[in-house]
Amino acid sequence: MLQFSDVSAAADRIAARVKRTPVVQSDALNSALNCKVYLKCEHLQKSGAFKFRGACNALLQLSPEQRAAGVVTVSSGNHGAGLAAAGQLLGVQVTVGVAHNASPLKRQNMLDFGANIIPIEAGMPAREAFIDAQRAAQQQVIPPYDHPHIMAGQGTAALELFEDYPDLAVLLTPLGGGGLLSGSSVVAKHYGAKCYGIEPELAADGYQSLQSGRLQPAMPPTSICDGLLTSVGEHPFAVIQANVADILLVSDAQVVDAQHLVDDCTGMWVEPSSATVIAAIQRYPELFAEKHVGVVISGGNVKRPS
Structure with a gap:
């Protein structure tokens, strides 16, 4: 714990x-x-x-090989932007699954920090399905909180x-x-x-x-x-x-x-x-x-x- x-x-x-x-x-x-x-x-x-804090802490503990391969997450906006901002600093490409109804301002914030956005449906089932698919494809997933x-x-x-x-x-x-x-x-x-x-x-x-x-x-x-x-x-x-x-x-x-x-x-x-x-x-x-x-x-x- x-x-x-x-x-x-x-x-x-x-x-x-x-x-x-x-x-x-x-x-x-x-x-x-x-x-x-x-x-x-x-x-x-x-x-x-605040999401930038956890994103930095997570990326800083990846190996050089993991950073070079890039990371994936799912976000309503702030985690995706925080992870993308941390990725910019550390040279890590960030891909984010984002619900189609997410805040346009938050979506733009993610793009401004260099995130690659993949549209998904709203709600937890779609978020979980996206992450499961990314893990099945051997992608390095950085969870929003868990x-x-x-x-x-x-x-x-x-x-x-x-x-x-x-x-x-x-x-x-x-x-x-x-x-x-x-x-x-x-x-x-x-x-x-x-x-x-x-x-x-x-x-x-x-x-x-x-x-x-x-x-x-x-x-x-x-x-x-x-x-x-x-x-x-x-x-x-x-x-x-x-x-x-x-x-x-x-x-x-x-x-x-x-x-x-x-x-x-x-x-x-x-x-x-x-x-x-x-x-x-x-x-x-x-x-x-x-x-x-x-x-x-x-x-x-x-x-x-x-």
């Missing part, structure tokens, strides 16, 4: 390539939420999301946050496949903080999995939180079960309100997936009142509404 030492080693491995993103605080946001919130701004990371190297790399955002603010009482991250939450939960546990994962009500397989003790399938991809429309992976789930206090659900309407609140208070327009953490503080005030709360703002690859 993933350990704090794995995250610490990943941080050392990728330090020269990732951006140490800022932590933003806002008196107006603190007042609105009745707690002191520390926003780890991964929307300012290279490729526009791999210890990815999980350790994603946890480095939380590690930086706690290095700057070691007395945080609580950490919140969005939950999609679980790479970010699992890696972050290991760090939170090391620092003695509670950790919560946040999911949309319309993509609540992680919540259902934690409640039942068994992985549940992804729900139909209908939430506006496009970065979270996947099922939790086996490796992340084991870590989440061990370390996470709970998984909290928020509605899409609450996410939109949270996007606007963050914008009003900080001038930052972030993805719906990112705004889930702020929506959770609003929906469950009894859990966070007057506490020092760290949140990972996971990505910003979205257009500001006109």
Whole structure:
């Protein structure tokens, strides 16, 4: 199972390539939420999301022969862009299976970093079929979240946050496949903080999995939180079960309100997936009142509404 030492080693491995993103605080946001919130701004990371961290950590551990052969993944956007950006730095060709209904902005982001895109149908069955076919063809697959190297790399955002603010009482991250939450939960546990994962009500397989003790399938991809429309992976789930206090659900309407609140208070327009953490503080005030709360703002690859 993933350990704090794995995250610490990943941080050392990728330090020269990732951006140490800022932590933003806002008196107006603190007042609105009745707690002191520390926003780890991964929307300012290279490729526009935290995914660049795990991608770097994974590619750096491939052999020269594996790098030369190129890698394949499947993504709704941010993992594909992060992997392509890391591939550009390290000379690795990246191919991404992308659903036909993926965000045009995220699709372009992947292309801008040199990714080769293969269109696939939307939903988990198509994603799994694509990966199975690539593995059958002996391609080197870099999963979006279900791999210890990815999980350790994603946890480095939380590690930086706690290095700057070691007395945080609580950490919140969005939950999609679980790479970010699992890696972050290991760090939170090391620092003695509670950790919560946040999911949309319309993509609540992680919540259902934690409640039942068994992985549940992804729900139909209908939430506006496009970065979270996947099922939790086996490796992340084991870590989440061990370390996470709970998984909290928020509605899409609450996410939109949270996007606007963050914008009003900080001038930052972030993805719906990112705004889930702020929506959770609003929906469950009894859990966070007057506490020092760290949140990972996971990505910003979205257009500001006109």
